[in-house]
Amino acid sequence: MSAKAGRVLLAYSGGLDTSCILAWLIEQGYEVYAFMADVGQEEDFEAARKKALAVGAKKFFLEDLKREFVTDLIYPAVQANCIYENVYLLGTSLARPVIARGMIEVADREGCDFVSHGCTGKGNDQVRFELAFYGLRPDIKVVAPWRLPEFYNRFPGRQALLTYAAEKNIPVVQTASKPWSTDENLFHISYEAGILEDPSITPPDDMWKLTNSPENAPDLAERIAIEFKQGLPVKVVVPADAKEYTDAVDIFVALNALGRKHGVGRIDIVENRFIGVKSRGCYESPGATILRAAHVDLEGLTLDRNVRALRDQFTTVAFSRILYNGHYFTPEREFITSAIPTSQRTVNGIVRLKLYKGNVVVEGRESEEALYDSQQSSMDELGGFEPTDTTGFIAIESIRIKKWAQANITRGLGGVTAKDVYGRA
């Protein structure tokens, strides 16, 4: 490849992999600009900047994307109760569109024809990043070294990278490598690979980074309250600290601190990657777990039953899959999210929670919305409608059921002893 391969914007982490990729890209004739996104991860950005420039990057860009991460991605996902395979709250998936958009902005501004990343060839993130790049700038060219034989054959393992780093004078942190990989942002941290690849092995206690274990969490429960407007948190009240939070990012940071303290939000699952491989992952999402519990609860009080059912079956499922598979910058995402605000118009009110050793306990909720009517729902008094109305309702509901039952009985399939039809095992 010529010395003038072009200008590439590299998603840089400061670690061994992307430092070697940086050097290798230069070796291939690229002019390399390094890009880092601050999406809330714990990171020494200044050290990373120095390192990138030392290794040979011509420029270094650090973009603070925390606010748009919260407002553009996290909050719509909260409104839609997004969840993947019943358990996973999608923390990595949510960050990818924001980071990719930040990169394309810089690439456009700085005249880069290429973008590059250090994702492996087997994971979800390569797909999420690249589909996002193409959805924003369809003619962008992507260099994915871990999928290029000339790269992955040259660097078959960590030792080969270390050798290359020594050769290129890339400084290597002398701490022992953790036997797993992580991805961290404001929403969560993920752990996968390494010793976690055996799904029967319990993760070691010292792996978990963002939360206390329930065992080590305080023995005293703590009460908080979250106020929502149109399905979005607008205030978190923490009486123990005599504090209130109203800014979107502040709210999320405060909930993370509360979840961390009380051991909330750890999961450990085997999930199905977009490419069809099963994978074991562990996650800590402290604030998001609290927020989801509160939001789901408030919807019980304030959301119409049929809206809830349709939203659950449609928006929640589709948006979660779109996020997981990296289909954010697509027409189907645009379609799916366009209905979220309508679903959340009435989701206004306050949820009171107790946090205690891993538990998020709803202790009460209130709302100005008038869909709940204690007199109407009361078993103890008349009101709202006549008991005789229900007789008519049941009569009409049973019309087709009686017809079917009668038809079964006529042909000898029905009645209490019928096995197949009536579900007696």
Added chain:
Amino acid sequence: MSAKAGRVLLAYSGGLDTSCILAWLIEQGYEVYAFMADVGQEEDFEAARKKALAVGAKKFFLEDLKREFVTDLIYPAVQANCIYENVYLLGTSLARPVIARGMIEVADREGCDFVSHGCTGKGNDQVRFELAFYGLRPDIKVVAPWRLPEFYNRFPGRQALLTYAAEKNIPVVQTASKPWSTDENLFHISYEAGILEDPSITPPDDMWKLTNSPENAPDLAERIAIEFKQGLPVKVVVPADAKEYTDAVDIFVALNALGRKHGVGRIDIVENRFIGVKSRGCYESPGATILRAAHVDLEGLTLDRNVRALRDQFTTVAFSRILYNGHYFTPEREFITSAIPTSQRTVNGIVRLKLYKGNVVVEGRESEEALYDSQQSSMDELGGFEPTDTTGFIAIESIRIKKWAQANITRGLGGVTAKDVYGRA
């Protein structure tokens, strides 16, 4: 009404309401047989028998339906991960079909043309019972006193019932009435009505009956293991007690005891009743909560991704709604459950769990099923497929995304700054 109104089988609880209904039905000229189902609730059945006969029932039937409750209803619901409105595990809904079937069996055998129950005119249970009756015996006649003006106008409150009880020599337990209603069975206990009708009020600690509070649960975590075959629990191992359980009912009872001890399975929600009224309910489902966590986890390891997604969106949602709405003895239930066994063919393996103060923590899982392949999923080594294959996959996945992005850019709608299309808030 004549003295010979006919023979009615009354779902009898032994409490004030159904005792008064019993007396009232006799007053209306019915010959009354009393029916009780043992579905695992704590109850003095013998006392209830004596009371029913004392009040005037001609016969009393007690049916032990625990086993069919577990095998016919609970276990298919476990296989399908049934849940209503994200939170409620459907404990009352699951018992109703079994009780209704038991009643119709007795009614058929004993020549009853009528069945009767003490459900209120505003709840789900009247609907569940009656649709089940009609689905089994479409020509059965139902007497629902709480929906008959001649009954509910005569007994406008508890005091009127007490007066009537005194008049009819119905013995009344002199304990103070709890300020809420409950329904209990092997799967759960529910609390609703009374003081719970204000959804902002935290239930009092002494309401909860089936579980310790997390605060009062042991300070030491306990490990157990659950083995599944085809999605059904076949063995529970409790090392601390040096016990193993393999019988279906024993397994459920053992899990209940474990959940009770460790404070697992309390919820407090506002839900949407079938008749369209919102209602606040509290529930304790200790064993079921543990079982669901284990089953969902094992599916991660053993169930194909696409089967899981289709089953979640179809079977889980539809079966849960069918159960909640009392549509069990219907053709749609038959249709929906007919696909469950196929979905569970590979759900075989063992899940290891930690129980601690309200938490059910999955610590590991294993299976002979071969859908998980650690080498294939490994980020650290090649294997299973070529990294270059993923390049092709992404290229094909991006075809329509690039087309759409290009079209947007052409008409000025696309690119990183586009608000509507690209989701920047």
Added chain:
Amino acid sequence: MSAKAGRVLLAYSGGLDTSCILAWLIEQGYEVYAFMADVGQEEDFEAARKKALAVGAKKFFLEDLKREFVTDLIYPAVQANCIYENVYLLGTSLARPVIARGMIEVADREGCDFVSHGCTGKGNDQVRFELAFYGLRPDIKVVAPWRLPEFYNRFPGRQALLTYAAEKNIPVVQTASKPWSTDENLFHISYEAGILEDPSITPPDDMWKLTNSPENAPDLAERIAIEFKQGLPVKVVVPADAKEYTDAVDIFVALNALGRKHGVGRIDIVENRFIGVKSRGCYESPGATILRAAHVDLEGLTLDRNVRALRDQFTTVAFSRILYNGHYFTPEREFITSAIPTSQRTVNGIVRLKLYKGNVVVEGRESEEALYDSQQSSMDELGGFEPTDTTGFIAIESIRIKKWAQANITRGLGGVTAKDVYGRA
């Protein structure tokens, strides 16, 4: 009932039933205002006005709702390809919300506390009307005589109505009554009841009113073109008449005339009413049938695949059911329709059609939208992507399939001879 029962607004048709209802309501002490909606049906409105006033209505209101019928109801349904049970285009369902809204507007303005209608107690329309009334004015009171025992027991059949009409000097048209009922509007006409209640009987040729039979349609095909913007028809070109139509109502009227001429849009089905009863209905929807064929076709060219799939499974199904069941003025309708515009952003272009003896044949379509790319789709040339990319795509797509196949073979369930797994009958 006292002479001052209140003021009621009656949905009046001019026919025997609603004329008798009008007289009967007066007899019950109501002051009656009569309401008619012009939704495009063939009707002598002036004669109806005179008759209503002659029978005793204090006022008569005729509202022309054709335009809002087309723009508010019909066009969103066209955009969403609404259809019920695969066949029925929902013509009656679509008119009901518009008529109900018109009635409530008049009732509000004229101080009516009651509304009344002549729908039978077994059909869909009573439900659609009343749920719409309540969705707009929850405290409105509805008088539905055909569900009041004092009315339906007094008028057990047509002869009783005729006798009453004679007694009340209600003029009766001396034409023989048709042996079926109809409901007509701009969108369609429906036929049901009477001789049609035997679903094996072929409707007589002279029943069909809005269309020629295919046999009697012209022997020469006719070509037209329909242009859509954002999924809505904005121009219909009829070369044979040298005409173009661009107004929303004009377009629909013109398509009706074309469909009528060429025998398009008859159906005959057994459908499932909301109340659970099966019912045989025949329908003619000439213009709507043409429009739907064109819209569905244009979406093939202009709509993204994933948007289409999600829209079909979500919007189309849910909106069709909402319309059929009369749930228009509900939060779920608001939720569902809020996503339609996003789905139709790219549905712009022209469809050319041939109409011939009942057939609507798409002959070609074109669009400025750029999602179709003949070079990319071409089997005959390279372009758009590399054939080798597809190899990678298939490799990744087959990962989980191979895993599953290998697992089956290992346990003796797989391979070509496996019956259960591989679907050999």
Added chain:
Amino acid sequence: MSAKAGRVLLAYSGGLDTSCILAWLIEQGYEVYAFMADVGQEEDFEAARKKALAVGAKKFFLEDLKREFVTDLIYPAVQANCIYENVYLLGTSLARPVIARGMIEVADREGCDFVSHGCTGKGNDQVRFELAFYGLRPDIKVVAPWRLPEFYNRFPGRQALLTYAAEKNIPVVQTASKPWSTDENLFHISYEAGILEDPSITPPDDMWKLTNSPENAPDLAERIAIEFKQGLPVKVVVPADAKEYTDAVDIFVALNALGRKHGVGRIDIVENRFIGVKSRGCYESPGATILRAAHVDLEGLTLDRNVRALRDQFTTVAFSRILYNGHYFTPEREFITSAIPTSQRTVNGIVRLKLYKGNVVVEGRESEEALYDSQQSSMDELGGFEPTDTTGFIAIESIRIKKWAQANITRGLGGVTAKDVYGRA
């Protein structure tokens, strides 16, 4: 490649492409066996056999798969009303699993480690074939020449193939090549590519092969009757020919002949291929179109409403997509089709149809199933249930709607003039 590359089973068509591929595979060192499946296409199989052997195939296998095509694939799809993107009946998709299974059977028996096909690198069929191969024999190796650069670069167009054919003494039929591609089987014929790639061009009249045009179809309508048992056709009666057909294959052949005669079953669409490219296709499915119309109609009479709705939204959608995307030999297909028989238990009866110039008109249907009840559905008489029951039904149905309406009015959003909430455009 060495002279001992291995033994390959080639899906052979007798045409120019696969003949050149055959020669080229030999050139690459493979021993080539040729395979043809008789799935009902018009073909001179004997000529193809001679040609394959002449070009150098060591063996030739012709498998008659018509019956299993009908019984294993077509009939379940008929039961599920399968359709893709509202229009396409999936004729090519349905044949692929049967052909692939036939090939793998021969490959297993004859010791072939490779299979090969002549599908292009841009279409659906390569994916369908290969995923089917892998789903049956996960270790099979596939040679897809049109995705191999060494092949497609050598043969950039038809002329290069003709030159190669001359060089290899491959006989070439001297008829002019059609300006489109076709795929034919018992179910349908497809046309795509060539001049059809411009979606605005009307296909020429002489393209259509399997059906008369409606214009050229007989001027006299013809009546037939189709009897179904459990959703499957078991008898077709053709009075005009005094014939009845009861064998599965005979039935399909007879319906094809009827559809051909009367011009039934042509479509012309732009569809979305699995790989995300839009593609224009024309199809003739004469028998299948008739069968679908009859089956959909009979379900109206015999299938429970809720089963139908769930089946439509679940089975139909999922099975259609599975078939289109070539996911037949997968766990999700197994899951989805396992519920079909239950859904069809009551779909028994006879549908009478009129065929006339492209129209399939249902003229009546009858069934022993008792879900339809003319007295119950009758608008003209009481029966089945009380009109007053419907009052209760509507009262209960309106509870949540009234609550919502009242809440809207209270906050100024409701009432007849509300734009956003009430859908006034």
